[in-house]
Amino acid sequence: MTPALSVSDLTVRYGSVTAVRSVSFDLRAGSVLGLVGESGSGKSTTARAVVGLAPFTGTVRVGERDASSPRSRDAREARRRVQMVFQDSRSSLDPRFTVGQCVAEGLPAGERRDQGRRVRELLELVSLDPALVRNRPGQLSGGQRQRVAIARALAARPEVLVADEVTASLDVSVQAVVLNLLRRLRAELGLSMLFISHNLAVVRYMCDDVAVMFNGRVVEQGGVDDILARAQHPYTRALLAAVPEVGQRRLLSDAAIEASTAASPAPGPGCDYRLRCPVGPAVDPGRAICTTDDPGPGAPERVHAAVCHFASTRQGTDALAGSGELR
Amino acid sequence: MTTATTLEPAGPLPSPALPAEPTASRARPWIRFVASRLLRLVVSLLVLVTATFVMVHLVPGDPVQAALGEQATPQLVELRRHELGLDQPLPAQYVHYLRGVVTGDLGRSIVTEAPVGDLLGTRFPNTLRLAVPAFVLVILIALPVGLLTAVRTRGGRGRVTRGVFVNVTGLFNSVPDYVMATVLSVVFVVGLKLFPAAGLTGPRSYVLPVAALVVGPAASLSRIVRVEALKVLDTEYVRAAKSRRLPRRLLYLRHVLPNMMTASLTFGAMILSGLVAGTVLVENVFGWPGVGTVISQAVIQKDFPLVQGVLLVLGAAVLLLNMVVDVLLGVLDPRSRLGALR
Numbered sequence: 001m002t003p004a005l006s007v008s009d010l011t012v013r014y015g016s017v018t019a020v021r022s023v024s025f026d027l028r029a030g031s032v033l034g035l036v037g038e039s040g041s042g043k044s045t046t047a048r049a050v051v052g053l054a055p056f057t058g059t060v061r062v063g064e065r066d067a068s069s070p071r072s073r074d075a076r077e078a079r080r081r082v083q084m085v086f087q088d089s090r091s092s093l094d095p096r097f098t099v100g101q102c103v104a105e106g107l108p109a110g111e112r113r114d115q116g117r118r119v120r121e122l123l124e125l126v127s128l129d130p131a132l133v134r135n136r137p138g139q140l141s142g143g144q145r146q147r148v149a150i151a152r153a154l155a156a157r158p159e160v161l162v163a164d165e166v167t168a169s170l171d172v173s174v175q176a177v178v179l180n181l182l183r184r185l186r187a188e189l190g191l192s193m194l195f196i197s198h199n200l201a202v203v204r205y206m207c208d209d210v211a212v213m214f215n216g217r218v219v220e221q222g223g224v225d226d227i228l229a230r231a232q233h234p235y236t237r238a239l240l241a242a243v244p245e246v247g248q249r250r251l252l253s254d255a256a257i258e259a260s261t262a263a264s265p266a267p268g269p270g271c272d273y274r275l276r277c278p279v280g281p282a283v284d285p286g287r288a289i290c291t292t293d294d295p296g297p298g299a300p301e302r303v304h305a306a307v308c309h310f311a312s313t314r315q316g317t318d319a320l321a322g323s324g325e326l327r
Numbered sequence: 328m329t330t331a332t333t334l335e336p337a338g339p340l341p342s343p344a345l346p347a348e349p350t351a352s353r354a355r356p357w358i359r360f361v362a363s364r365l366l367r368l369v370v371s372l373l374v375l376v377t378a379t380f381v382m383v384h385l386v387p388g389d390p391v392q393a394a395l396g397e398q399a400t401p402q403l404v405e406l407r408r409h410e411l412g413l414d415q416p417l418p419a420q421y422v423h424y425l426r427g428v429v430t431g432d433l434g435r436s437i438v439t440e441a442p443v444g445d446l447l448g449t450r451f452p453n454t455l456r457l458a459v460p461a462f463v464l465v466i467l468i469a470l471p472v473g474l475l476t477a478v479r480t481r482g483g484r485g486r487v488t489r490g491v492f493v494n495v496t497g498l499f500n501s502v503p504d505y506v507m508a509t510v511l512s513v514v515f516v517v518g519l520k521l522f523p524a525a526g527l528t529g530p531r532s533y534v535l536p537v538a539a540l541v542v543g544p545a546a547s548l549s550r551i552v553r554v555e556a557l558k559v560l561d562t563e564y565v566r567a568a569k570s571r572r573l574p575r576r577l578l579y580l581r582h583v584l585p586n587m588m589t590a591s592l593t594f595g596a597m598i599l600s601g602l603v604a605g606t607v608l609v610e611n612v613f614g615w616p617g618v619g620t621v622i623s624q625a626v627i628q629k630d631f632p633l634v635q636g637v638l639l640v641l642g643a644a645v646l647l648l649n650m651v652v653d654v655l656l657g658v659l660d661p662r663s664r665l666g667a668l669r
Contacts, residue, residue, distance in 0.1 A: 051570040076572065084570050091563035096585050105581075106571060149567075156571065 002063055004029040004192035005050065005082065005160045009058035012042075012049050019045040020056070021216040022296075027160065032186065032193040034203040034224065036239065037213035043196045044087075046213070047164045050194065051084045062160065080108065083153035087165040089145035093137040099123070099148050100133030106155030122151040126181060143174035147181065154185070161185075162194045167202065179206060200239060204228060212236045215272045217296070220311075222304040232306035234277050271295050271309070279310070360657055368650045375642040380424050382638070383631040384417065390437055390629035411437070428639070434632035436625075443636035447618065451640055454617030458606050458644075460533070461540040462599055468545040469595075473552025474579065474587075480553070481560045492553070499546035504605040508539035508612035525614030536613045540605050544598045551594045555587035562586075588659050596652040600645045607641075 003026035012020040020042040027033045035043040049056040052067070052075075060067045060078075067078035083106070086092035093102050103119045104112075111118055120130040126147040137145050146166060153161060163182065167175040179202065185191055195206050203210060204224060211221035212233065220233040231237045270291040274280045281287045287310070295309045302311040391407045392399065408414050412423060427434060433443035480489040502510075515535060559565060560583060568578050610619030618637045625633035 048570075052572075053566055053570050079572055084567070086563055086567055088563060092567045094564045094568075094582050094586065105568070105573065152567075152571075 001029055003027055003061075004031075004063060005194065006061040007046075007050065007058070010046065010049055010056055010060065011058055012045050012054050012056045019054075019216055020049065022058070023213070023216075023218050025211050025218060025221060027192050027194055028209070029159075029192055030186075030190055031208040032195050032206055034207035034210040035194065035196045035213060036198060036200060036203055036210060038198060038239075041213040042216040043198075043213050044164055045216075047084065047162050047194065047196055051082055051162055052079055053084075080156050081158050082160045082162060083156050083158035084162040084164060085146070085149050085153050085166050088169045089142065089149045090137070090169070092149055093145060093152075095136065095138055097136070098133060099128075099135050099137070099140070102137070102148055103133075103151045103155055106152035108156055118155070119151075122155055123148075125154065125185070126151045141174070142170050143177055146170060146178050150178075150181065150185070154189070158191070160192045160194065162196075164196045165198070167197070167199075175202070182206065200228070212239070217272070217307060218305075219273070219307040220304045227304060230303075232302065232304045232311035233273075233308045234279050235273050238276075238278065269294060271307075273308075361654065364650055364653050364657075368646060371646045372643060375646065376425065376428055376639065377421075379635045379638045379642070380421055383635055390631050424635075433636040433639070436630050436633045438625075438628050438630045438633075443632050446621065446633070447636055447640055450616060450618045450621050453615065454606055454610065454619060457533070457536050457540065457610070457615060457617060458602065461537050461544075461602060461606075464537065464541045465544045465548055465599065465602070466595070468541070469548035469552050470591075472545075473549040473591075474556050474584070476549070477553045477556030477560060478579070481557060493550075496546040496550050499542050500550070502543065503608075504539055504543050505608040505612055507542055508536070508609045511535050511539050512612060532613075536609050536615055539609045539612070540602060543605070544602050548591070548595050548598050551598075552587065552591050555590045556583055559583045559586045585659060589656060592652050592656055592659070596649050599648060603641055603645050603648075 005027035007026075008024040010020055010023045011018065023042070023046055025033065035046060037043050045054055048054040050060055056068075058068070062078035062081050065074045065078040065081075066072070067075045067082070069075055097105070100116075100119050103122050104115050107115060107118055119133060123130045123132065128144060128147050128151065132140070132144070132148075137148065140148065146169075150161075150166075161182075166182070167178050170178060182193070182195075183206065186193060193206075195203070197203050197206075207224045209222065210224045210227045211218045212227070212235065213219065214233075214235045220227065220231065220236050227236065228240065231240055270289075270293060271277070271280065274290045275282060277283070277290070279287075281290045289309050293309065295307045298309070299305045299307050302308070302313050304311070306312075389404075391404050391411065391413065395404060395407060405414075412420060415423075424434075431444060433447070435442050436446065476488060476492045479485040480492070499507075512535060565578065565582055568582055573581075606617065607619035607622060609615070610617045611623055614620065618640060622634060622637040624630075625637065
């Protein structure tokens with residue numbers, strides 16, 4: 001089956017800064033793919049490139065259509081099928097528009113005639129009182145506003161929803177409401193979703209697959225349970241260890257966590273993560289390969305396509321044999 | 328406050344489908360908003376009237392002596408002072424003046440004895456003939472120019488465009504309007520002989536005074552418009568609209584223009600108020616028969632009723648302009664209307 005969204009070799013450069021480097025992933029139709037990583041890892045830039053807000057090289061395909069060349073008819077139709085919900089609904093809704101106007105603007109040109117009815121339907125779909133149409137975003141709560149933003153995105157009848165940290169600006173109790181809404185919409189409408197978050201608990205709840213990003217690159221991807229249970233890349237392990245969870249065994253020592261927060265991405269050849277890596281050359285002088293060779297090229301042969309010289313390979317030979325020393 | 332009560336619906340609305348509450352509360356803020364702005368205008372006008380009165384009496388020198396000449400006998404001066412009511416105590420003079428302003432009697436010129444009101448009646452329309460086209464032109468130039476340069480220079484793009492724009496508007500902005508008027512006059516009247524030098528003699532005589540008035544304010548307003556538009560272009564809701572493939576024309580008309588209007592109009596009102604002062608200077612350079620030439624003569628001759636009259640009219644024009652902008656902001660920006668009530 002054709003993936004709902006297929007990204008390959010996506011690269012985004014801003015001047016001399018490369019924000020996203022050669023990112024590839026497939027979003028299976030009807031599934032939710034999580035993009036996780038720390039701030040500045042390139043997850044939001046990837047999302048923006050996918051909806052055409054950032055200039056990129058590489059290919060983005062929506063279903064059968066190529067969305068890479070911005071002016072073609074194919075790309076325009078492809079873009080309608082991908083709609084984005086932004087992190088902060090306070091700023092992503094025009095403060096002058098009423099709720100009704102916000103949602104109506106998302107409607108495709110053909111449905112403008114029946115606007116009032118469609119807007120009410122959409123508001124009901126996201127469990128909002130249709131009487132709110134005359135209100136302005138400033139009069140709504142954060143959760144209500146985010147639901148308006150979701151209704152606006154759904155107005156275009158998308159196949160793929162890009163959700164960029166949609167719950168990051170909400171209270172915990174409201175987060176649950178929005179997350180459950182997204183899960184319900186996915187089931188009801190058969191939506192595929194690219195779900196961006198730095199919260200692994202939320203990702204576990206929402207996603208089928210996960211791609212972990214570090215320094216503009218996907219360093220590991222796979223099924224969500226598999227990644228969470230058998231993380232291959234030391235960066236993924238550090239992310240997991242950073243989640244405080246009741247009853248969970250600690251994966252890293254305090255010293256290792258401290259090291260992981262110390263330095264920014266390493267310059268020059270070798271692995272980007274080597275300065276922060278709790279099992280890398282900073283700790284283990286024997287791992288010289290991390291400072292000389294880019295772990296990228298061998299990734300397809302490794303489990304989870306991990307961008308790490310010491311990740312397990314698909315053949316089953318466990319290069320991280322001494323994984324016990326991590327604990 | 329009486330208007331607020333009479334315009335309100337008397338009882339619950341007849342239609343049960345529409346609850347009475349939201350309709351009534353939607354109409355009421357409007358009335359309260361306009362009423363509060365009107366009240367503010369009245370208070371400002373009172374301050375203006377008082378200020379013109381006090382200002383003239385604070386200016387050193389005896390206007391009567393100056394009007395009658397150095398040779399006038401003390402008895403004559405005393406007689407004239409009595410005729411003008413200047414021998415009365417200040418509070419009494421103030422009450423008299425206030426009563427005059429309210430009834431439309433602005434007194435008579437000390438020098439020519441002509442009623443100030445009549446003089447303003449013939450001269451002020453000429454000033455408006457300069458100021459109104461200048462206002463309109465400033466806005467018609469500044470909005471599109473500022474918006475277009477903002478679009479061309481957004482996100483650090485168009486370095487050259489930005490450089491040219493900033494330098495040209497900076498130059499125009501820093502040239503005072505009377506210098507601009509003089510330069511225009513030298514180049515186009517003395518040099519190229521394209522336009523008449525002075526006076527109101529036909530359509531061609533408007534060109535240079537209006538141009539001298541427009542250039543500076545248009546330059547500074549277009550800079551403000553550009554900065555405000557850049558801010559809006561960088562917001563998340565504009566980005567969200569772009570991600571929805573909203574056509575550019577609609578994006579600018581629906582999202583960018585309305586959202587930059589609040590700040591642009593507020594600054595614009597200040598700039599346009601300055602334009603009123605500009606007319607005084609520009610009128611003098613081009614010998615325009617408006618109130619600007621009147622006031623400069625009146626000041627030299629210490630013809631204080633005339634000075635008061637002109638200041639009053641110009642000041643009232645500025646206040647009125649500001650109120651119109653305030654109400655306009657209320658129409659354009661629902662938030663400022665709500666904010667006024669809190």
